[in-house]
Amino acid sequence: MHADQLTVSPDAVRGLIYDQFPEWRGLTIRSIVSHGTVNAVFGVGEHLAARFPLQPGDVETTRRWLRAEAEAAAELVGRTRFPTPEPVALGEPGPGYPLPWSVQTWIPGVVATDDDPGESPAFAYDLAEFITEVRAIDTRGRSFHGGGRGGDLRSHDVWMETCFSNSEQLLDVARLRRIWAVLRDLPRGGTGDVMTHGDLVPGNVLVSDGHLAGVLDVGGLGPADPALDLVAAWHLLEAGPRQALREELGCDDLEWQRGKAWAFEQAMGVVWYYRDSNPAMNRMGRRTLGRIVADNSSA
Template identity: 30%
Template sequence: MNQVKTWLEQNKKSIQWLADEIGASHSLMEYILNGEHDLLPDQMVQIARVMGITLEELTAEADSDKNTSQINTSRMHANEVEIDASLVKRLLAAQFPQWAELPLKRVNSSGTDNVIFRLGEDMAVRMPRIESATGQAEMEQLWLPRLAPHLPLAIPAPLAIGVPDKGYPWQWAVYRWFKGEDAIVGRIDDLGQAATVMGQFVAAMQRIDLGDVTPPASSRGMSLAPRDIGVRKAIAELQEMIDQDMATLAWEAALKAPEWQGPAVWIHGDIHAGNLLIEQGRISTVIDFGCMGLGDPAWDMLFAWSILTAETREIFRAALQPDDATWARGRGYALSMGLFALPYYKDTNPMFAGVARCIIDEVLTDYRNGV
């Protein structure tokens, strides 16, 4: 919405300020202002009021923007394969003919590893974009049914796994469709309640003990130190987009936190706004467990800087009760994730780039405030 962007620039107001004014998340506002999501009616009323224009003027521009918006089909990775509805239909016809005639529609998603299609009313097809994302469905099919009884929120599991065919080189999967919108575009009515629920979810995951079964190690369960070179490179690439000096100081502070000395615990590994579904204003489902396994519990602190405010982060922290070192490492993991993602996805995935920018902003806000 160019009119809103121009107004913010002229009045020296930030996207975070506008998000706070209308009760939206920073990442959702990034998404809206990039033309990737429609404003809700109450948000339009509030933005028109803040800008001092009529609702009709704002509505006219929103309608114009809507006419030019479309599903993001940009290539995010140099080595990703071409995936379209025609390919998925051919795969379904060959391997799952019982579903081949159901309506198929590509979903506009912030996901970076997979392309998602809605299949009929009750299913989704998940197609890995890149080789590094392969094997996730098989791992989820093996482990998520074992984890589900221990967790307070719904989690997915594949209904069927397809094999390479029709020129597509990897396994792919059909899942049950979960209702709701992801937390980038879906509105959470009570962030405090969400903080408590997610604190309980992460704590429950950390307590899981499957007995003699040996769980996998998480791909993200390592310490902060191996990420140092990449983080500093990302900071250098983000000139004029972030406070580079502050980001460097925040990162160096996180590196000083003691490493995890306890036993590795179950972690999701990627709990951000794009991997949470919202239904009726509440978090209902946690999705995308491709990074799950045993690792440092600090990784699942990521949620705190992806969605929450400074005040509601304290609610999450109280519900989970991590030690100070784990919290500090978690802030470092969150910062590194945001710094890696923002330059990589800013042109090809504005929705996820908005999440990354929000994470960076929240981490730096805490650091400035000495939290």
């Protein structure tokens, strides 16, 4: 999926785990098919998952990043009624893999990429409950920092220009540029940053019988624009359940539109970047943009 992507084989993973965590030597190691874009994931027995970053980096920088992810995951455990992964251990570089890696609990279930909950009002209400409970976590004085999603929409203009330029043969770029020109200027409301999951896309959401069954990839938990987790409305829901989510959360027009803006920014990137390497992410981006275009047309 990435030009400089690292590879890690099941044999290398087995060696790293058995050498560094001998108490797990009796457990089966299996590769997990995932639509994720950040880590290669391997099951360790029935209750653990080992995650290996896909992109190369400095060892100490990667170690700090993994520790920060583990702290975020630990902060979320038990704060909602929906299962989320718990950090278990950090592994070190070794034969077959050059970076630190992590182990967390395995959350069983079917991702929304494979079992679409988009028409389920029950799922929308569950999602609203999750977002509300995450927002209720104390920021402890922290605020958004960094260049990712969750701060100033206009700071993404250079990236969006890259996305538009690379999408000329894929999408109606002229129309999408007009939509972004409006969305990018939406101001922040009067509220400060709140805690957010940060990446509520289908591959990070588990579903069962039209309900939310768990949430994955929680290492990005942190303070951000309260509208950030509203990307889920556009990535995961059709019009009726989307409106149910909005009403349950009590979103005003500005917050709702900013959520749309963050979803738009994310979707524009995944369509061209994962055009050939990750069909599920590509389809998600196209579907999200289609929902946003349709919503704008009906406004």
